[in-house]
Amino acid sequence: AQKITQxxxxxxxQEKEAVTxxxxxxxxxxxxGLFWYKQPSSGEMIFLIYQGSYDQQNATEGRYSLNxxxxxxxxxxxxxxxxxxxxxxxxxxxxxxxxxxRALTFGSGTRLQVQP
Amino acid sequence: KAGxxxxxxxxxxxxxxxxxxxCSPISGHRSVSWYQQTPGQGLQFLFEYFSxxxxxxxxxxxxxxxxxxxxxxxxxxxxxxELGDSALYLCASSLTxxxxxxxxxxxxxxxxxxxx
Numbered sequence: 001a002q003k004i005t006q007x008x009x010x011x012x013x014q015e016k017e018a019v020t021x022x023x024x025x026x027x028x029x030x031x032x033g034l035f036w037y038k039q040p041s042s043g044e045m046i047f048l049i050y051q052g053s054y055d056q057q058n059a060t061e062g063r064y065s066l067n068x069x070x071x072x073x074x075x076x077x078x079x080x081x082x083x084x085x086x087x088x089x090x091x092x093x094x095x096x097x098x099x100x101x102r103a104l105t106f107g108s109g110t111r112l113q114v115q116p
Numbered sequence: 117k118a119g120x121x122x123x124x125x126x127x128x129x130x131x132x133x134x135x136x137x138x139c140s141p142i143s144g145h146r147s148v149s150w151y152q153q154t155p156g157q158g159l160q161f162l163f164e165y166f167s168x169x170x171x172x173x174x175x176x177x178x179x180x181x182x183x184x185x186x187x188x189x190x191x192x193x194x195x196x197x198e199l200g201d202s203a204l205y206l207c208a209s210s211l212t213x214x215x216x217x218x219x220x221x222x223x224x225x226x227x228x229x230x231x232x
Contacts, residue, residue: 033217043204044119045223052218091159095217101172102215103149103161 004092004107011112013082021077021110023092031097034075035104039089051075082114118143120224122207128230134195137227141188141209148190150182153204165190166213202231
C-alpha cells in the first residue's frame with residue numbers, strides 16, 4: 001500500500017486565489033511527522049511546512065497552512081493568495097519514528113500551475 | 117549561509133561506465149542523505165551518512181554506494197551504469213542524526229544523470 005498518496009497529478013489556480021493540494025498517508029506508528037516540499041524547475045526541494053502527529057493545532061508558515069485531519073489521515077496543503085512563483089511540483093512526505101529510519105517517504109507529487 | 121551544493125549539475129554517461137556525484141552539506145550539518153528521483157518511481161531514498169558512517173540504506177543494488185568525509189562532504193558512486201539509472205540525484209543535509217520526526221532536510225538542486 002502507498003504510504004503517501006497525492007491524488008492530483010496537476011492543478012491549476014488563478015493568481016491571488018487559494019488552492020488546496022491533497023495528501024493522505026498510511027501509518028500505524030503513533031509518532032510521525034508530515035512535510036511539504038516545493039520543487040521548482042531548478043530541481044531543488046524547498047521545505048515549506050511541517051506537522052507533527054501530536055501537534056494539536058494546524059501548522060502555518062506565511063501563506064502556507066496545513067489542514068491536518070488525523071482521523072482521516074490527511075494532511076492537505078493550503079496556499080493562500082497564489083503567486084506566479086508558486087508554480088512548481090509539490091511533494092508531501094512522512095517520517096515515522098517507529099521505523100528507526102530518518103528517511104522521508106514521498107508522495108508522487110502535484111504539479112501546480114498558477115495562471116495570471 | 118550557503119545551501120547544499122551538488123556537483124556536477126548535469127552528467128551524461130554511457131551504459132557500463134561508472135559515475136561519482138558530489139555533495140557539500142550546509143556548513144555545520146553532519147548528516148547527508150541521498151535520494152533518486154525518476155518520473156516512474158518518484159523520490160526514493162538511497163542512503164544516509166553521519167560522521168562518515170552509513171546509517172541507513174534504501175532498497176538499491178550494490179552498484180550504488182557512497183561515502184562521507186571528515187568535513188561532512190559526501191560522494192555517491194554508481195558503477196556499471198544502466199539506462200534505468202537515468203535520474204535526478206538529490207542530496208539533503210540535516211544538522212543531527214536524531215531520530216526526530218520534525219528534523220528538516222535541506223536539499224540541493226541535484227545532479228541530473230543521463231545514461232545513454
